[in-house]
Amino acid sequence: MSILEVKNLTKKFGGLVATQDISMTVEKNSITAIIGPNGAGKTTFFNMITGVYQPTSGEILLESEKLNGLKPHIVCRKGIARTFQNIRLFNEMTVLENVMVGMHAHLKAGLFGILFNLPTTRKEELDSEIKAYQLLEYVGLEDFLNEKACNLSYGAQRRLEIARALAAEPKVLLLDEPAAGMNPKETTELTRLIRNMREEFNLTIILIEHDMRLVMEISEQIFVLDHGVKIAEGKPEYIRNNPKVIEAYLGTGAVHAG
Numbered sequence: 001m002s003i004l005e006v007k008n009l010t011k012k013f014g015g016l017v018a019t020q021d022i023s024m025t026v027e028k029n030s031i032t033a034i035i036g037p038n039g040a041g042k043t044t045f046f047n048m049i050t051g052v053y054q055p056t057s058g059e060i061l062l063e064s065e066k067l068n069g070l071k072p073h074i075v076c077r078k079g080i081a082r083t084f085q086n087i088r089l090f091n092e093m094t095v096l097e098n099v100m101v102g103m104h105a106h107l108k109a110g111l112f113g114i115l116f117n118l119p120t121t122r123k124e125e126l127d128s129e130i131k132a133y134q135l136l137e138y139v140g141l142e143d144f145l146n147e148k149a150c151n152l153s154y155g156a157q158r159r160l161e162i163a164r165a166l167a168a169e170p171k172v173l174l175l176d177e178p179a180a181g182m183n184p185k186e187t188t189e190l191t192r193l194i195r196n197m198r199e200e201f202n203l204t205i206i207l208i209e210h211d212m213r214l215v216m217e218i219s220e221q222i223f224v225l226d227h228g229v230k231i232a233e234g235k236p237e238y239i240r241n242n243p244k245v246i247e248a249y250l251g252t253g254a255v256h257a258g
């Protein structure tokens with residue numbers, strides 16, 4: 001059963017066509033990768049799905065409901081959360097606070113109520129604190145609750161971003177280059193975490209990733225973009241041997257690394 005359907009998605013920035021007529025269907029509870037050389041349109045694609053950019057044309061459907069025209073926080077409330085290519089944490093806030101911010105999509109009290117501890121929001125705050133703690137424990141950051149986010153290692157910051165995204169209780173989680181800057185050990189842990197999250201939270205996961213080893217190991221379905229166009233889709237074995245994909249990556253050797 002599909003959860004996310006994208007139909008003929010095009011985004012133009014003036015005369016530049018960043019994505020052209022991209023269609024894809026993502027199965028519920030699957031792990032899907034979007035790959036392609038630099039500038040292929042991958043992040044633009046994520047930005048359209050999450051409401052950061054409005055598509056020039058095309059449709060985005062989450063469980064058959066159209067998402068076009070919705071603001072990012074509404075898209076998040078509908079069930080799509082994400083992490084960013086360039087980590088976007090609240091650096092001066094603590095690790096715990098960063099996750100609690102991620103929860104505000106589902107809280108009745110506003111963000112200010114949570115942060116400034118208004119009496120009416122205290123019960124809700126306590127519940128969200130417990131939940132934030134559980135999520136941090138889940139990603140292995142329970143020892144850093146009161147640390148400022150900026151003091152965490154790079155790999156830990158990426159895990160914190162994931163915990164914050166999970167706090168929004170998404171149906172679909174988009175990860176933009178989750179392994180970027182990670183060492184091999186951190187990447188192995190990340191692979192395990194992604195698989196585990198899918199089971200634990202009944203998630204559908206879509207990742208943009210340049211680490212082909214991770215992509216080939218973890219994905220059930222891969223979409224390949226090049227110059228804004230989808231040039232291939234299929235299972236890892238098919239993508240690895242697809243002449244169009246090999247040509248798009250020619251010279252980088254990237255697609256055979258996995």
Ligand SMILES: Nc1ncnc2c1ncn2[C@@H]1O[C@H](COP(=O)(O)OP(=O)(O)OP(=O)(O)O)[C@@H](O)[C@H]1O
Binds near residue numbers: 037038039042045
């Ligand atoms: N806000 C914008 N204004 C103008 N052009 C943009 C904007 N965002 C992206 N582009 C252009 O759209 C094209 C696709 O960029 P995008 O960032 O989506 O590629 P990408 O596949 O994510 O690349 P990378 O792997 O390097 O992150 C590029 O030519 C880029 O310069």
